[in-house]
Amino acid sequence: MxxxxxxxxxxxxxxxxxxxxxxxxxxxxxxxCADACLFYRTSGDPRHTPAYKLFPIAKxxxxxxxxxxxxxxxxxxxxxxxxxxxxxxxxxxTMCGRCTEVCPMxxxxxxxxxxxxxxxxxxxxxxxxxxxxxxxxxxxxxxLGLTPAKLIDRLDWLADDQEVAMVVDxxxxxxxxxxxxxxxxxxxxxxxxxxKIMTHAGVDWTFSTTGYEATNFGYLAGRGxxxxxxxxxxxxxxxxxxxxxxxxxxxxxxxxxxxxxxANILGRPLPFEVLHITEYMAKLKxxxxxxxxxxxxxxxxxxxxxxxxxxxxAADARYILEGFATDFHxxxxxxxxxxxxxxxxxxxxxxxxxxxxxxxxxxKIDQVAATGTNTLVSACANCRLTMDESKIHWKWDGGxxxxxxxxxxxxxxxxxxxx
Amino acid sequence: xxxxxxxRGPALTFAMAVFVLGVLWRxxxxxxxxxxxxxxxxxIGAPSDVKAAITGFVRHMWxxxxxxxxxxxxxxxxxxxxxxxxxxxxxxxxxxxxxxxxFGVHWPGLPTSVISVAAIVTLASxxxxxxxxVTSPVMRLISxxxxxxxxxxxxxxxxxxxxxxxxxxARYETLLAIHMLTIxxxxxxxxxxxxxHAFLVFLTRAETGISYxxxxxxx
Numbered sequence: 001m002x003x004x005x006x007x008x009x010x011x012x013x014x015x016x017x018x019x020x021x022x023x024x025x026x027x028x029x030x031x032x033c034a035d036a037c038l039f040y041r042t043s044g045d046p047r048h049t050p051a052y053k054l055f056p057i058a059k060x061x062x063x064x065x066x067x068x069x070x071x072x073x074x075x076x077x078x079x080x081x082x083x084x085x086x087x088x089x090x091x092x093x094t095m096c097g098r099c100t101e102v103c104p105m106x107x108x109x110x111x112x113x114x115x116x117x118x119x120x121x122x123x124x125x126x127x128x129x130x131x132x133x134x135x136x137x138x139x140x141x142x143x144l145g146l147t148p149a150k151l152i153d154r155l156d157w158l159a160d161d162q163e164v165a166m167v168v169d170x171x172x173x174x175x176x177x178x179x180x181x182x183x184x185x186x187x188x189x190x191x192x193x194x195x196k197i198m199t200h201a202g203v204d205w206t207f208s209t210t211g212y213e214a215t216n217f218g219y220l221a222g223r224g225x226x227x228x229x230x231x232x233x234x235x236x237x238x239x240x241x242x243x244x245x246x247x248x249x250x251x252x253x254x255x256x257x258x259x260x261x262x263a264n265i266l267g268r269p270l271p272f273e274v275l276h277i278t279e280y281m282a283k284l285k286x287x288x289x290x291x292x293x294x295x296x297x298x299x300x301x302x303x304x305x306x307x308x309x310x311x312x313x314a315a316d317a318r319y320i321l322e323g324f325a326t327d328f329h330x331x332x333x334x335x336x337x338x339x340x341x342x343x344x345x346x347x348x349x350x351x352x353x354x355x356x357x358x359x360x361x362x363x364k365i366d367q368v369a370a371t372g373t374n375t376l377v378s379a380c381a382n383c384r385l386t387m388d389e390s391k392i393h394w395k396w397d398g399g400x401x402x403x404x405x406x407x408x409x410x411x412x413x414x415x416x417x418x419x
Numbered sequence: 420x421x422x423x424x425x426x427r428g429p430a431l432t433f434a435m436a437v438f439v440l441g442v443l444w445r446x447x448x449x450x451x452x453x454x455x456x457x458x459x460x461x462x463i464g465a466p467s468d469v470k471a472a473i474t475g476f477v478r479h480m481w482x483x484x485x486x487x488x489x490x491x492x493x494x495x496x497x498x499x500x501x502x503x504x505x506x507x508x509x510x511x512x513x514x515x516x517x518x519x520x521x522f523g524v525h526w527p528g529l530p531t532s533v534i535s536v537a538a539i540v541t542l543a544s545x546x547x548x549x550x551x552x553v554t555s556p557v558m559r560l561i562s563x564x565x566x567x568x569x570x571x572x573x574x575x576x577x578x579x580x581x582x583x584x585x586x587x588x589a590r591y592e593t594l595l596a597i598h599m600l601t602i603x604x605x606x607x608x609x610x611x612x613x614x615x616h617a618f619l620v621f622l623t624r625a626e627t628g629i630s631y632x633x634x635x636x637x638x
Binding site for chain 1 (some may be wrong): 449450452453454455457458459460462465475476478479480482483485486490493494497555556557558559560561562563566613615616619620622623624625626627628630631634635636637638
C-alpha cells in the first residue's frame with residue numbers, strides 16, 4: 001500500500017486556522033491528559049497519552065514555519081509517523097473530550113484528532129471497516145445497510161408489532177425525526193419508542209426517506225466529503241417538510257455533528273433547531289406534555305460524551321429522570337465528568353480495536369458496581385452497542401436500557417387525556 | 420568593556436529587543452491566521468462569549484479531581500515554581516530597580532531573606548519537575564528538546580541569581596554578569612520555545628471556554 005505523505009501534509013496544513021494553531025503551539029507537554037484518557041488509564045501505554053496523539057499534526061505545522069525550511073532542514077512527517085500514529089488517532093481516541101478538561105492550557109485535543117483523521121485518510125490510511133461504514137452511508141443511505149426501502153420495511157413492521165403510527169414522508173410537519181441505523185438494525189424498539197412519545201405528546205412529526213440517517217460516519221472516518229453529504233440530506237429533508245425542529249435519536253455523535261458542527265461544515269446557519277431526543281423529551285416535560293408512570297428499577301445513568309460533556313445537555317437527562325426514576329443513583333464521576341463507554345468516535349466500528357475497547361469497559365462496570373445498582377441506562381445506541389458487546393465479552397450480568405425506551409414504556413396516556 | 424558592562428549593556432538590550440519583537444511577531448502571525456467562525460446556534464441561556472472566556476480561563480486553573488489526574492503533585496509543583504518565579508522577578512528589590520528603569524514605576528520589595536527562600540524553593544521545584552519529566556514514562560515519551568532546553572534556560576537565572584546574591588563560586592561582578600547573560604538567553608529564547616505559553620494560555624483557555632460556553636456545557 002502506498003502512503004501519500006504529501007497528501008497528508010497538505011490536508012493537515014489546509015486546516016490551519018487560529019484555533020488549531022494556538023492549540024498546537026500551546027502544549028507544554030505536562031502529561032496531565034494521560035490519566036484523563038480511558039485508553040491510557042486502561043493500558044498504561046504512554047503512547048495513549050492524548051498530547052502524544054497530536055505529534056504528527058504538530059510536526060507538519062512546525063515544518064511549515066521552520067526558519068530553515070528553505071535549506072530543506074524543516075521537520076517533515078514521514079510514512080513511519082503516519083503508520084505508527086494511525087492506531088493512536090483512530091483506535092484509541094473516542095473524541096470524548098475528557099483530556100480537554102484536565103489540560104492546564106485548555107487545549108481541545110478531541111477536535112484536533114477529528115481534523116488529524118482527515119489527513120490520515122488523505123494519505124490512504126484509516127481502518128478499512130470504519131471507512132467502509134462511511135462509504136456505505138454515502139452509497140446506501142446508512143452505514144449498516146439501512147436503505148430507504150429497508151427503512152420503510154422496518155417502520156411498517158414496527159407499526160404492526162408495537163401498535164403505533166410510524167409516520168413517514170408526511171408533506172409538512174413541525175418535527176423531522178431522524179434515526180440511527182444502529183437502532184434500526186439492532187434496537188428497533190428505540191424508533192417505535194420515539195414514535196410513541198411523539199404520539200403521546202400530540203406532536204406533528206414525520207420520518208423522511210430522503211434524510212433519515214443521523215449518524216455521520218463521514219465525520220468519524222475523516223471523510224469530510226461524506227460528512228457534508230450526510231448533513232445535506234437531513235437539511236434538505238427538513239427544509240422540504242418545513243420542519244422547525246430536527247430531532248436526533250439516541251446517538252451521541254449524530255447530535256455532536258448535527259448540532260455543533262453541521263452549520264460550520266455547510267458554511268451557513270441551519271434553518272431549524274436541532275435537539276437530541278433527550279432534550280426534546282425534557283422540553284415536552286417542561287411543557288406539561290409528557291405524563292409518566294414511575295419507573296422503579298434501581299438504575300444509574302451513563303452520559304454519552306457528545307451529549308453531556310461536549311453537548312451541554314447533561315441536565316436534561318436528569319430533568320427527565322427527576323420524579324420518574326424513583327431509584328436513580330448517579331455514578332462517580334458523572335455528567336460532564338463521566339467516563340466514555342469506549343466506543344465513541346467511530347471506535348465501535350473498528351474491529352481490530354475491540355480487545356482494548358472491552359478492557360476499557362471495565363471502568364464502566366466498576367462505576368456501575370459502585371452505585372449499588374445493576375441497570376445502566378443510556379441515551380446513545382452507539383454506547384449501548386459498545387456496552388452490549390463488552391457485556392457479552394465479560395459475561396457481565398448488568399442490565400442495559402435506553403432512556404427513550406423506558407420513557408415510552410411508562411407513558412401514562414390516561415393522565416395525558418385528563419390533562 | 421567588562422563582562423558585566425557587556426551583560427547589562429548590549430546583551431540585555433539586544434535580548435529585550437528580540438523578546439519584544441519576537442513575541443509580537445508570534446502573536447501577530449497567530450492572530451492574523453484565518454479564524455473559523457462558529458455558525459452553530461448558541462444554546463438558549465448560554466453565557467456571553469466574554470463570560471465564557473473568563474470561565475474557561477478560571478476553570479482550567481486546576482484539574483477537576485473527578486477527571487482523574489496523572490499527578491496532583493505536578494499541578495501543585497507547577498504552581499510553586501510559577502509563583503516562585505513571579506515573587507523573585509517582581510519582589511526582589513534589585514529587580515524592581517531594573518524594572519523601574521524600564522517602565523518608570525516601582526513598588527516596595529520583599530526582604531532579601533524571603534526572596535532567598537523563594538528562590539531555593541523555586542529551584543527545588545524546578546528540579547522536581549525535571550525529575551518527574553525524566554522518570555515518568557508518559558513524560559519521557561512526550562518530552563522534546565524544547566522542553567529540556569526551556570527547563571535549563573528557566574532554571575539558569577534562578578541558580579545564577581542565588582549564587583550572585585550569596586557570592587558563591589566567583590567574584591560578585593562575574594556572577595552578576597553571568598546572571599544577566601542567562602536572563603538575556605531566556606529573553607531571546609522566550610518567543611521561539613514553549614515559554615510562549617505565558618501568552619498563549621490566555622488564547623487557548625478563552626477559546627475553549629467560548630466553544631464550551633455556547634454549547635451550555637457546565638464544567
